[in-house]
Amino acid sequence: MIYLDSNYIVRCYLHLTSASEHGFLEIYSHDRHLLKAASFFGLKGIDIISSHEG
Numbered sequence: 001m002i003y004l005d006s007n008y009i010v011r012c013y014l015h016l017t018s019a020s021e022h023g024f025l026e027i028y029s030h031d032r033h034l035l036k037a038a039s040f041f042g043l044k045g046i047d048i049i050s051s052h053e054g
Contacts, residue, residue, distance in 0.1 A: 004033065016041040 012034050019027050020041040027043045029035055035045030 008033075012037060016043060019043055 012031075015034065016027065016038060020043055025044060026046050027034070027038050028046050028048045030047055030049045032047075035047060038045030
């Protein structure tokens with residue numbers, strides 16, 4: 001089981017909420033938890049590292 005710091009959770013929530021409310025459709029990050037949560041805010045999470053590989 002993964003335990004996340006409450007400050008981390010709040011930061012992710014603020015980033016995702018802000019992006020969603022300002023009309024963004026995508027969010028770029030390499031944070032797997034943030035990317036996974038993006039769909040719950042109507043966003044497409046794009047990994048900045050793996051999207052440039054290969």
